[in-house]
Amino acid sequence: MRQQTKQMIEQLLSFIIYRGSTGKDFQELALTLFSYQFEHNLPYKKYCQKRRKTPLTVKHWQEIPAMPIQAFKELPLACESTRTPEAVFLTSGTTNAEKRGQNIHPALAVWDGSMMTAFKQFVLPEQQTAAIYVLSPAEDLNQHSSLSRYLTNAVKHFGTEDSRFFFKEKGLDMEALTTALKVKESRREPVLLMGASSAYVHFIDYCTERDLTFHLAEGSRIFDTGGFKRQSRELSREELYESFSRVFDVGPNSFINMYGMTELSSQIYEVTAQSPRFEKVNPDWVKTLVLDPETLRPVKAGEVGVLAHYDLANWNSCMAVLTEDMGFETENGFVLLGRVEGSEARGCSIAVDELMRANGK
Amino acid sequence: MDLKGKITLVTGASRGIGAEIAKAFGEEGAFVIVNYLQNEAKAATVVDHIENQGGESTAMQADVTDEQSVQDMVAKIVDSFGAIDVIVNNALPSYTFNPKKRKAAWDMKWEDYQKQIEGSIGGAFNVCKAVMPYMKEQNGGRMINLLTNLIDLPLVPYHDYTTAKAGLLGYSRNLAVDLGPFGITVNCVAPGLTYPTDSSLETKEDVREEIARLTPMGKVASPEDITGSVLFFASDWASFITGQCIHVDGGLVMK
Amino acid sequence: MRNEQQEIEAYFIPDTIQLTSFTTRELESKQGKLILKYPVLSGEDIQCITETIKANQKNYLDKLQTTEVIDLVDAAVQKWLDPDYHWRQLAETWLPVITGYDAEMIRLELKRFLRTFRKKELLRFLVEEFDDPAVLDDFRPRKKGGLSKAYGPDLILHFFSGNVPGLPVWNLVMGLLVKSGQLGKTSSSEPLLPVLFAKSLEEVDPELAKTLAVLPWKGGEDQLEHPAIQAAEAVVAYGSSESVENIRKGVPAHKRFLSYGHKISFAMVGKEALTLDLCRESVHSLAEDVSVYDQQGCVSPQIIYVEQGGSVSPREFAQLLANEMDHYNRKKPRGPLLESEALAIQSFRSQHEFQIESSVYGHPDDTSWTVVYHPEPDFEPSPLNRTVHVFSCTHLEQVYPKLSSYRQYLQTAGVAVGPDRLFKLSEDLGKAGVSRVCAVGKMAQAPSGWHHDGQFNLLNLIRWTDIETSAEQHAEQYDEDSE
Incomplete structure (x- = not known):
C-alpha cells in the first residue's frame, strides 16, 4: 500500500471518528480525496476528464463527477490494487446474474470506522450495547455481502452476550427466533431486531399464518434495511412499519431503516425516533445531491431527481456515486422514492429491452 | 463575455502581446496555459500576475517549431484539464523590427524566408495539428492566429516576416474550411505596430510617430489594445465566425 | 387562435x-x-x-x-x-x-x-x-x-x-x-x-x-x-x-x-461516399433521419455502419455527425423526456464511456443528442430520442453476420453506396430480412406505395371472388338466345 494511501486513510479515519478535532471540513477532505482518486483510479480519471473535471478545475465538492453504479459492474474501480483485499463486496445482482457490481476494499479500517461511528449515532445513541437478534446471514455465511459484514460488526461491537444470528445454512430459523423472542418477551428485556427487509417479510408471513404476535419490551427496536426485491412479496415501507407494530407490538418510534449500497462504504439512516417519517439522514462524512436526470446538475431544493451520494469513506473506488434511485431533499436529509421506473418506448422503433429479450440476452 | 473555465493555450506568452493576451484570458476566468520557449522567469511572472488577480494559470515550456515538444505539451494539458478549448498562436521566431537596418529585397536570401515560414506557419501548424484530434473529439474549439497588418499595408517591408504571416493567413482560411464541420473555428488577428514590446524596441520614435500620424485613431497600438479581439474570437459571441481576420491598428488598414 | x-x-x-x-x-x-x-x-x-x-x-x-x-x-x-x-x-x-x-x-x-x-x-x-x-x-x-x-x-x-x-x-x-x-x-x-x-x-x-x-x-x-x-x-x-x-x-x-x-432501421455508408466533398451531405442527411420525430418512428436509424478507407474516417464521420445532430437540435429541439428516458440516455452514455475503445459524443449540458462511436461493427439498438451508434467496419459486407439474429425486426436500410454495389448490397440486405433500401436522408419518408414491412398493403386486406371459365362457359348453355 502506497504511503499516500496510508495518509489518506489516516485523514479519513480521524475525520470520521474524531471529526472536529482535525479541523478539516468535508469540502477540503473531499477535494483531497478527489485528487487522490483522480490520480490512481484510471477509469474514473477518464470519466472525469471527459466531463472536464480534474483536480485543477474542481473547486467545490459538488462539482466532483459522480460515477454511475453501472461502472461498478463494468470496470475494476480501485486506487490501490492488491491481490489480497480484505474484502470484495458484491451487489446482490437480482437483475443480471452475470454482471454484479463490486466494491473492492484493500483494507476495511475506514469501512468499519464509518459503520461503527454511524451505528452508535443512529442506532444506539443512548446505550453502549444491546441484545441483537439478527435475521440475515452473518459474515461467515456470505463473505461478499456488505450487509453481512455490517451485521457481524454490529453484534461483535455492540451486542450483548445473548445476541444471536438466526440465519443458518438452510435459511432463517423462524422457530428458534420465535422461541427466543418469547423468552425476551417474558423477561421484559428489550431486543434489537436486525435484518434485511425481505427477511422480515418472510417472518411476518410466518407469524401471520400461525396467529403469532409478540409483545416486545419497552426499548425494543426493529432495524431493517434494503428494499423489496423479487424474493419476497412487495410491501411499501408504511405497510411494513404497520406489520412491525402489529406483530411485535412496538411503538412508531421504534423503527430504524438503514439505506446502504455495496458501491458505498457508509450507511444512511431513517430513525423514526429522531426524524420525520421517511427522512433519511447522512452521517457527517456523507452528503447526498439530488440531480436533474436530464442535465445531471443539482435540482432546486425539494425537487425530485436522481440521487448521488458523496461518501468520504469510499476511498478506494469512487467517493461520488450516481445511483438509479429517485428522491428529494428535505431539511435534514432526503426522502427516497425508489428506483426509476422503466417505461415502454413511445415509438414503434424497437426498444433495447425488447430486442435484447428477442436475442435471448 | 464568458470564458470561465475555458482551457486556453497562448504560445509565446512570457512577454509582449502574448503576455497581455494571457493576462486578459486570466481576467475573464479562463484557465491559461502560458507557453514559453526560454524565459521561464518571465513566464512565471505572467502566471503570478494572473493568479494574483484571482485567475488560474500554469506555465509550460515547449518549442513550437518542434512537433514532438508541442504534442507532449498538448497531451499534458488535456490530461490535466480534460480538454483544450482555445489556442492562440502568438509565438514568432526572433526577429528584429528595425526599419533602418532591414534587408532590402535584393539582399534577401531564400533562407531568410525559410526561417520565418518555419517559425510562423510551422509553429502554428504544429500547435493546430496537435490540438486537432482533441478538438474534433470534443466537437468544438477555437484557434486564433496572430498576424500583422503589414500583410495589407507594408509600410515597412519586412519581406520574410510579412510573407510568412501572409502564408499563415492562407493556412488559417483553409483550415477553417476543413474544421468548420467539426465545430472548430479558425480566425486571425492582425495588429498594427504595437509598442512597447521586445520586438518593437528598435522601431524608433520617428517611425512610430509617422505611423501614428497616418492612423485614424492617432496612435500606435499598445499590447493591451490587441487582447479584446482575441478574447472576442474565443467567446460565444464569435461562435459563428470563422476564417476571418480582424485588423487591430486604429483604422490604418480598412478592408 | x-x-x-x-x-x-x-x-x-x-x-x-x-x-x-x-x-x-x-x-x-x-x-x-x-x-x-x-x-x-x-x-x-x-x-x-x-x-x-x-x-x-x-x-x-x-x-x-x-x-x-x-x-x-x-x-x-x-x-x-x-x-x-x-x-x-x-x-x-x-x-x-x-x-x-x-x-x-x-x-x-x-x-x-x-x-x-x-x-x-x-x-x-x-x-x-x-x-x-x-x-x-x-x-x-x-x-x-x-x-x-x-x-x-x-x-x-x-x-x-x-x-x-x-x-x-x-x-x-x-x-x-x-x-x-x-x-x-x-x-x-x-x-x-x-x-x-x-x-x-x-x-x-x-x-x-x-x-x-x-x-x-x-x-x-x-x-x-x-x-x-x-x-x-x-x-x-x-x-x-x-x-x-x-x-x-x-x-x-x-x-x-x-x-x-x-422494428429497427439502420444505415450504411460506403467508402465511396466518404470523400471530403460528398461526405458532408450524407452526414447532414443522416442527422435528419435520426432526429426526425425524435427517432420514434421505426424508419429512423439507430445504427450507422461506416466503412473504412475513405478520406473521412468512421471516427471523423461520428464527430461530424455529432455536430450535425447539434445543428438539427438547434433548429428543431427534441421534445421533453420522461425521467426514465433521460436516465436511460445518461446510462447509455456512461456505459459506452466505460468501454475504453468507444467514444461518446453528446450535447454537453443535456441528453438532447448522442452519438456513440465503436471501432468494431456490432448490432446494438439505442435508447432512442436522438441517440445513435456509429460502427466502423473494414467493409460493409462485414456487417451481415451481425444482423442475423434480428431478422424479424429489421426494416429500413438507408444507404450511401456506389451504383456498382447497390444491387449486391440490397440483395444481401434482403436476405438478412431488410424490407426497404433507400437513400440516406430519405429514411423517414417512405413513399405511399411501399411494401410496408415487406408486405402488400391493400392485397393483404382484400379477399377475392373468381368466376372461373367453366362457369362462364357453362352459363352460355342457358342463354336462351344461344345459337
Whole structure:
C-alpha cells in the first residue's frame, strides 16, 4: 500500500471518528480525496476528464463527477490494487446474474470506522450495547455481502452476550427466533431486531399464518434495511412499519431503516425516533445531491431527481456515486422514492429491452 | 463575455502581446496555459500576475517549431484539464523590427524566408495539428492566429516576416474550411505596430510617430489594445465566425 | 387562435349516433387552452357504432367506384395542403403540445407526409398492387380466362400507432381504397389527427364520413375491444410485439389480422461516399433521419455502419455527425423526456464511456443528442430520442453476420453506396430480412406505395371472388338466345 494511501486513510479515519478535532471540513477532505482518486483510479480519471473535471478545475465538492453504479459492474474501480483485499463486496445482482457490481476494499479500517461511528449515532445513541437478534446471514455465511459484514460488526461491537444470528445454512430459523423472542418477551428485556427487509417479510408471513404476535419490551427496536426485491412479496415501507407494530407490538418510534449500497462504504439512516417519517439522514462524512436526470446538475431544493451520494469513506473506488434511485431533499436529509421506473418506448422503433429479450440476452 | 473555465493555450506568452493576451484570458476566468520557449522567469511572472488577480494559470515550456515538444505539451494539458478549448498562436521566431537596418529585397536570401515560414506557419501548424484530434473529439474549439497588418499595408517591408504571416493567413482560411464541420473555428488577428514590446524596441520614435500620424485613431497600438479581439474570437459571441481576420491598428488598414 | 379556449371532440362517429357520457383533458400552451372531449364508452356503444358503419358501408361506400373514392380522398388531402386550412392550423398548434415534438418539425413532416396522398400517388398506390384496379369495382377478366373481383372487409378495426403523427391517416386511406367501413382506436399519445382527418372527409362527403369512426380507449379494455373485434372482418394492429400479441390473442383465427410490430432501421455508408466533398451531405442527411420525430418512428436509424478507407474516417464521420445532430437540435429541439428516458440516455452514455475503445459524443449540458462511436461493427439498438451508434467496419459486407439474429425486426436500410454495389448490397440486405433500401436522408419518408414491412398493403386486406371459365362457359348453355 502506497504511503499516500496510508495518509489518506489516516485523514479519513480521524475525520470520521474524531471529526472536529482535525479541523478539516468535508469540502477540503473531499477535494483531497478527489485528487487522490483522480490520480490512481484510471477509469474514473477518464470519466472525469471527459466531463472536464480534474483536480485543477474542481473547486467545490459538488462539482466532483459522480460515477454511475453501472461502472461498478463494468470496470475494476480501485486506487490501490492488491491481490489480497480484505474484502470484495458484491451487489446482490437480482437483475443480471452475470454482471454484479463490486466494491473492492484493500483494507476495511475506514469501512468499519464509518459503520461503527454511524451505528452508535443512529442506532444506539443512548446505550453502549444491546441484545441483537439478527435475521440475515452473518459474515461467515456470505463473505461478499456488505450487509453481512455490517451485521457481524454490529453484534461483535455492540451486542450483548445473548445476541444471536438466526440465519443458518438452510435459511432463517423462524422457530428458534420465535422461541427466543418469547423468552425476551417474558423477561421484559428489550431486543434489537436486525435484518434485511425481505427477511422480515418472510417472518411476518410466518407469524401471520400461525396467529403469532409478540409483545416486545419497552426499548425494543426493529432495524431493517434494503428494499423489496423479487424474493419476497412487495410491501411499501408504511405497510411494513404497520406489520412491525402489529406483530411485535412496538411503538412508531421504534423503527430504524438503514439505506446502504455495496458501491458505498457508509450507511444512511431513517430513525423514526429522531426524524420525520421517511427522512433519511447522512452521517457527517456523507452528503447526498439530488440531480436533474436530464442535465445531471443539482435540482432546486425539494425537487425530485436522481440521487448521488458523496461518501468520504469510499476511498478506494469512487467517493461520488450516481445511483438509479429517485428522491428529494428535505431539511435534514432526503426522502427516497425508489428506483426509476422503466417505461415502454413511445415509438414503434424497437426498444433495447425488447430486442435484447428477442436475442435471448 | 464568458470564458470561465475555458482551457486556453497562448504560445509565446512570457512577454509582449502574448503576455497581455494571457493576462486578459486570466481576467475573464479562463484557465491559461502560458507557453514559453526560454524565459521561464518571465513566464512565471505572467502566471503570478494572473493568479494574483484571482485567475488560474500554469506555465509550460515547449518549442513550437518542434512537433514532438508541442504534442507532449498538448497531451499534458488535456490530461490535466480534460480538454483544450482555445489556442492562440502568438509565438514568432526572433526577429528584429528595425526599419533602418532591414534587408532590402535584393539582399534577401531564400533562407531568410525559410526561417520565418518555419517559425510562423510551422509553429502554428504544429500547435493546430496537435490540438486537432482533441478538438474534433470534443466537437468544438477555437484557434486564433496572430498576424500583422503589414500583410495589407507594408509600410515597412519586412519581406520574410510579412510573407510568412501572409502564408499563415492562407493556412488559417483553409483550415477553417476543413474544421468548420467539426465545430472548430479558425480566425486571425492582425495588429498594427504595437509598442512597447521586445520586438518593437528598435522601431524608433520617428517611425512610430509617422505611423501614428497616418492612423485614424492617432496612435500606435499598445499590447493591451490587441487582447479584446482575441478574447472576442474565443467567446460565444464569435461562435459563428470563422476564417476571418480582424485588423487591430486604429483604422490604418480598412478592408 | 390567441389565448382562446377551444373545445374539440377527441373522437369521430357517424353523426346519427349520440354518445352521452364524456370526460375531458385540458391542454395549455401560449396559444391558449384546448379541451379535448373524450367519450366514456360501453360495449353497447361499440356495437351500435359498428353496426351503423357496416350498414353505411353497404349502402353507400360499397357502391362508389374506386376512382370516386380517390377523388374524395384527394379533395380532403387538398384541404390539408392549404396552410390556412383550419384543421391543419389546429393540428400544427396542438400536436406539438400533445406529442412534445418540435412545432416546426411537425409542420414540415406533416406537410411532406400528406403530400403522399394526392390523387396521382393514390392511383400509383393502387397500380402498385393491382394490375387492374377496377377489380375493386367489378368482375374483371383475367389473362388466363375467368373473371375476378376484390372485396375489401366490410369493417376494418385499426389499432393506430401514436408515435408518428399522421400515420393513422395512411391506415384510413388504405381502408377507404378498398371501400371498407372503419373503426380506429387512437393511441393516447396522439388522439387528434385521425379525428381531424375524418372531419375533413365529412366536409368533402358527409355520407362517406358515416362509414368511419375514430375512438379513444385504453388499450386492452376487453369490454370494448371484444365487440369491436367481433364486428370487424379484419384487424390491423400497431404496437410493441407484446401489445400486438395481446390483440392477436383476441382475434378469432378466421379473421384477417395484420400487425406492424416494432422494428429497427439502420444505415450504411460506403467508402465511396466518404470523400471530403460528398461526405458532408450524407452526414447532414443522416442527422435528419435520426432526429426526425425524435427517432420514434421505426424508419429512423439507430445504427450507422461506416466503412473504412475513405478520406473521412468512421471516427471523423461520428464527430461530424455529432455536430450535425447539434445543428438539427438547434433548429428543431427534441421534445421533453420522461425521467426514465433521460436516465436511460445518461446510462447509455456512461456505459459506452466505460468501454475504453468507444467514444461518446453528446450535447454537453443535456441528453438532447448522442452519438456513440465503436471501432468494431456490432448490432446494438439505442435508447432512442436522438441517440445513435456509429460502427466502423473494414467493409460493409462485414456487417451481415451481425444482423442475423434480428431478422424479424429489421426494416429500413438507408444507404450511401456506389451504383456498382447497390444491387449486391440490397440483395444481401434482403436476405438478412431488410424490407426497404433507400437513400440516406430519405429514411423517414417512405413513399405511399411501399411494401410496408415487406408486405402488400391493400392485397393483404382484400379477399377475392373468381368466376372461373367453366362457369362462364357453362352459363352460355342457358342463354336462351344461344345459337
